[in-house]
Amino acid sequence: MTSVAVAGASGYAGGEILRLLLGHPAYRDGRLVIGALTAASSAGTDITEHHPHLLPLEGRVLDPTEPEVLAGHDVVFLALPHGHSAAIAEQLGPETLIVDCGADFRLTDPSAWERYYGSTHAGSWPYGLPELPGGRDALQDTKRIAVPGCYPTAALLALLPAVAADLIEPAITVVAVSGTSGAGRAAKVDLLGAEVIGSARAYNIGGAHRHTPEIAQGLRLVTDRDVTVSFTPVLIPTSRGILATCTAPTTATTSEIRSAYEKAYGSEPFVHLLPEGRLPKTGSVIGSNAAQVAVAVDADAGVLVALCAIDNLVKGTGGAAVQSMNLALGWPETEGLSTVGVAP
Numbered sequence: 001m002t003s004v005a006v007a008g009a010s011g012y013a014g015g016e017i018l019r020l021l022l023g024h025p026a027y028r029d030g031r032l033v034i035g036a037l038t039a040a041s042s043a044g045t046d047i048t049e050h051h052p053h054l055l056p057l058e059g060r061v062l063d064p065t066e067p068e069v070l071a072g073h074d075v076v077f078l079a080l081p082h083g084h085s086a087a088i089a090e091q092l093g094p095e096t097l098i099v100d101c102g103a104d105f106r107l108t109d110p111s112a113w114e115r116y117y118g119s120t121h122a123g124s125w126p127y128g129l130p131e132l133p134g135g136r137d138a139l140q141d142t143k144r145i146a147v148p149g150c151y152p153t154a155a156l157l158a159l160l161p162a163v164a165a166d167l168i169e170p171a172i173t174v175v176a177v178s179g180t181s182g183a184g185r186a187a188k189v190d191l192l193g194a195e196v197i198g199s200a201r202a203y204n205i206g207g208a209h210r211h212t213p214e215i216a217q218g219l220r221l222v223t224d225r226d227v228t229v230s231f232t233p234v235l236i237p238t239s240r241g242i243l244a245t246c247t248a249p250t251t252a253t254t255s256e257i258r259s260a261y262e263k264a265y266g267s268e269p270f271v272h273l274l275p276e277g278r279l280p281k282t283g284s285v286i287g288s289n290a291a292q293v294a295v296a297v298d299a300d301a302g303v304l305v306a307l308c309a310i311d312n313l314v315k316g317t318g319g320a321a322v323q324s325m326n327l328a329l330g331w332p333e334t335e336g337l338s339t340v341g342v343a344p
Contacts, residue, residue: 002032002329003072007065007088008079009037010050011185013101016318017077018047022056024322024336035073038065067091075329077321078102081184082210086122089144097143097328099321100125103210105146112213128324130333131157131268133164133222139327147324148218150316151176151211151233154244156218157271157291158308161264164222167257168248168304172227174215176244177234179282182312196237205232241282242312250304254297257304261295269334270315270323280309287311287342289319311341 004021008014018034026032037047039062048058063069067088070076075097078085085104092098107113110121125144130136139145148156155174162168177200180191189195204210209231216229250257258276265271271291274280280292292309310316319337326333 001030002026002074003035004032004075004077005036005038005070005073006034006077006079007038007070008040008081008101009047010039010042010045010062011079012181012313013184013317014077014079015051015054016313017079017101017321018051018054018057020314020318020322020336022054026331026335036063036069038063038069040065071096075099075325077325079317082117083119089122094143097145097325099128099145099147099325099328101147101317101321103149103214105144106148106214108217109213112217116210116213127218128320129153129156129218130323130327131265131271132160132218136327136333139324140330142328145321145324145328147317147321149211149214150178150182150242150310150312151209151231151244152214152218153316153320154242154291154308154310155215155229155231155246157310158244158246158293158306159219159248160222161260162248162250162252162257162295162304162306163219163227164264165260166223166225167252167260168250170219170223170225170227170248172215172219172229172246172248174229174231174244174246175234176231176242177236178242178312179236179238179240181240182242182316183235196235198237200234200236202232202234207231209233238282240311240313241286241309242316243280243282243309244307246306246308247303249302250297251302252297252304254295257295257297261293265293270319270337270339272339280307282309282311283341283343285309285311285315285341287314288339289315289323289337290339290341291315
């Protein structure tokens with residue numbers, strides 16, 4: 001029996017992990033039990049005050065997020081604000097599988113971490129994107145996992161085959177729109193309904209967004225060429241979903257591009273290359289661990305246009321965390337995860 005704790009259970013990421021665990025075959029057949037659920041300011045309250053949709057957990061009270069509460073579990077999911085995971089992780093034993101949904105262990109370059117996050121680099125862990133070349137091997141039997149950021153997941157899945165096959169100049173532009181849940185659950189004036197509804201706005205432009213070095217890092221794993229990434233995130237008035245539009249110079253044809261993507265993703269359980277002429281949309285992936293990808297070549301401009309739609313709370317966070325847990329535990333990778341979205 002595998003015991004699982006979720007730290008930060010009152011937030012969106014923690015709630016999504018719990019939703020997926022409640023539907024996991026291992027939970028239904030008794031291989032997995034949900035242990036401690038923790039929070040910070042919400043400690044002492046019922047989990048369903050924050051997630052009324054998690055009815056099977058009604059009556060479960062949130063404990064404080066303290067190492068002694070989390071210790072003794074086989075798996076600990078850390079759904080904490082950036083910079084908070086490292087201190088907890090170092091106090092949990094090496095036998096515990098820790099799946100960190102924050103940024104603390106994603107970046108391998110200490111200078112990039114210090115530039116974008118402003119604190120001492122805690123190190124790096126195996127990266128929870130199995131679709132990366134070698135990604136599955138790195139996750140199998142590991143005890144430490146860094147779940148990717150939501151924007152990097154969409155951008156990397158859109159671009160990896162083209163970069164790996166050397167079909168584009170790796171001077172890349174990414175413009176990605178996202179719903180408000182990506183900013184977390186803390187109350188912020190700029191995320192009030194009156195501020196968001198009927199409006200779209202870019203933020204952290206000009207290389208300022210913290211996911212910029214993570215996108216570049218992932219692409220550099222599949223090429224020896226210099227990679228540059230210009231990333232512009234855009235907040236749109238929806239609760240969840242990301243649509244990334246990625247462009248780069250190319251001399252390749254659409255047929256050559258599609259061939260590379262078909263080869264890369266033909267056997268992937270969660271990444272679906274759409275038929276030529278069809279485009280991804282966030283409404284098709286909501287609630288699922290699917291990533292829908294489309295590619296085209298603007299021949300007049302000599303530019304590849306690659307798009308990817310994901311649910312930022314599933315494939316972009318909670319689904320990636322569960323997918324990585326499955327691999328680390330030696331369970332079927334797809335257990336508890338679906339490619340079927342919720343529509344309309």
